[in-house]
Amino acid sequence: MPEALIEIFCEEIPARMQKRAAEDLQRMITGDLVEAGVTYEWARIHYGPRRLMLALGGLPGAAPDRKEERKGPRVGAPEKALEGFLKSAGLASVDECEQQEDKKGAFYVAVIEKPGRPVPDLLADIIPDTIRKFPWPKSMRWGSGTLRWVRPLHSIVCTFDGEVVPFEIALDDKKVIKSGNTTYGHRFMAPDAITVHRLEDYEVRLERAKVMVDAEVRMQSILADAKTLCQAQGLELVEDEALLAEVAGLVEWPVPLLGEFDESFLDVPPEVLTSTMRTNQKYFAVRDAATGKMAAKFVCIANVEAEDGGTAIADGNGRVLRARFSDARFFWDEDKKRTLESRIDDLKKIVFHKKLGTVHEKSERVAKLAKELATKVGADGDKAARAAHLSKADLSTGMVYEFPDLQGIMGRYYALEDGEDKEVADAVRDHYAPQGPDDDAPTAAVSVAVALADKLDILTGFWAIDEKPTGSKDPFALRRAALGTIRVILENSLRLNLATEFAAAGQSFGDGATGNADSLLEFFADRLKVYLRDRGARHDLADAVFAMDGQDDLWLIVQRVNALSDFLATDDGANLLAGYKRAANILRIEEKKTGAVSGSANTELFAEKAESDLYAAIDAATGIAREAVAKEDFAGAMAALAKLRGPVDLFFDDVTVNADDASLRENRLKLLAQIRDALHTVADFSKVEG
Secondary structure, eight states: OOEEEEEEEESOOOHHHHHHHHHHHHHHHHHHHHHTTOOOSEEEEEEOSSEEEEEEESOOSBOOOEEEEEEEEETTOOHHHHHHHHHHHTOSOGGGSEEEEETTEEEEEEEEEEOOOBHHHHHHHHHHHHHHTOOOSSOBOOTTOOOOBSSOEEEEEEEETTEEOOOEEESSSSOEEEEESEEEOOTTTOOSEEEOOSHHHHHHHHHHTTOOOOHHHHHHHHHHHHHHHHHTTTEEEOOOHHHHHHHHTTOSSOEEEEEEOOGGGGGSOHHHHHHIIIIIIOOEEEEETTTOOEEEEEEEEESSOOTTTTHHHHHHHHHHHHHHHHHHHHHHHHHTTSOTGGGGGGGGGSEEETTTEEHHHHHHHHHHHHHHHHHHHTOOHHHHHHHHHHTTGGGGSHHHHHOGGGTTHHHHHHHHHTTOOHHHHHHHHHTTOOOSTTSOOOOSHHHHHHHHHHHHHHHHHHHHTTOOOBTTBOTTOHHHHHHHHHHHHHHTTOOOOHHHHHHHHHGGGOGGGGGGHHHHHHHHHHHHHHHHHHTTOOHHHHHHHHTSTTOOOHHHHHHHHHHHHHHHTSHHHHHHHHHHHHHHHHHHHHHHHHOOOOSOOOGGGOOSHHHHHHHHHHHHHHHHHHHHHHTTOHHHHHHHHHTTHHHHHHHHHHOOSSOSSHHHHHHHHHHHHHHHHHHTTTOOGGGSOO
């Protein structure tokens, strides 16, 4: 079946926009084709610095024929109304219409048969429209034209079944770009025009013209060649996925080169050097394979195969890097002339939030809270308070002003230079952590106390001023703060009552803020479900546990969820859940009629052995389960409840709940309510799916 090849060729597209743009190109073009009734078997995208490409395979030659019914005037309507309807439908007389009826009577219907358009004709309309409507985050006009694109547009390839699909796009009153089958190779090494027809020859011919069109191939090539280059000299590449993806979007023919810089720069903290290389120059850092320490080397990615093997390029990049490092060393030396303590007053000039005060006020709130939390996490209270007091001081340093991503990290270095305790210095560094799913949570007690205090202050503060996340908007990263809090608590197996901690943190924001605990707990429940879902747990089990009263101990909640998950994975658990659902459904129907069913069944009214057996089993299992829950032995509680499976199954097999005798029916409904209550000792099973 035919294949379509589309390439949009322009000046350099920012690396961060390329992947999304290629996905948008596919979404928009395939969406319009599908709307026209055209299906396809496969789609492939490529993206790079100067091109976006989409190939579609398994296309039909034309869209299918369609019938369209258009409702017209009532039978007997005025002549003018009929004439207008016939004209719009392209019909000559009402004899060509059908008559249909509804409640108001008969009316005319025009049945219009539309032959399917050839796919090339559809593409000739869809692609120019896509280009004009393309959703770039930022776009530009150039020359005197009105067309907007991310960078000046040069050419468009569009072929169907190997043949050019002709169309044109106006750049201004005089210039147009006509579609064709011509693309271009590498800007410097193979700039000549290349004729292409299908995806296969497109990929092959561009490869010959020094263009790796597949972004994933470029990334793997960079990584493999850079590692090989380092290994040959006893070095290791410091891998960086985000940098790798960005660099792959800057070059079409990547050539890793190893450069070097003066070893004296190694006196500057390695994070500073790495940040400078990554942020400013897009270089990869390198470490000594034997010692693991940073080496005075770097890997840069050239876009050409130089005649001298890249020596001049590496040397030139090295000179640029040395200038950057000189600036960094200046900041390092200057910042050390003042202690962190001397910078505390500077924080009074930095506004954290207009409704929450300055950074100085925030750090003092966090210091107070960290000292209170320290006793609960096994930390030294004075050290926690000291670390929190100093935690934001590096915001006034030249280094952090230049490299904001180093806040906290530089604070640790400056604290050590000032002679602060190592635990205090580490806590200054770690109090922001974890900032993402790949970031480690702090484990040292002092660091844990300060990290929790900082996040709790952020959350309770923004709740106090009613700046909560809404939908996709979370300008103050409160979801991240909540997930960070959850990770610190769970990964350190901490036993904290969140409602109590929210109330304590909220005291700094007035009496009204302490009443936000319930709202914050609901927020944390949603975040915990996200955390558990990412680790393979079922969200409904978290709902089942959170539905119980007083659930604000995250560690305990997760233990319940895990025990519940293990229980439901067994035959006993699955069958008991089915029995619970059956009992709950019967109760729900009856309770709509008569109100809530509660209380213990009357043993004197039992008419079947299965009733008395179930009653005894519930009584025994409930007692054992409650004792186990009190001891936080949730597996034991589940094991006790598992023994109800047999009696519950027999009850439903042998007993008719809706007996004709009203007293028997009421008594049996109470037995069902006892089943429900027994299982609710460990979780609200009504929230469990299945």
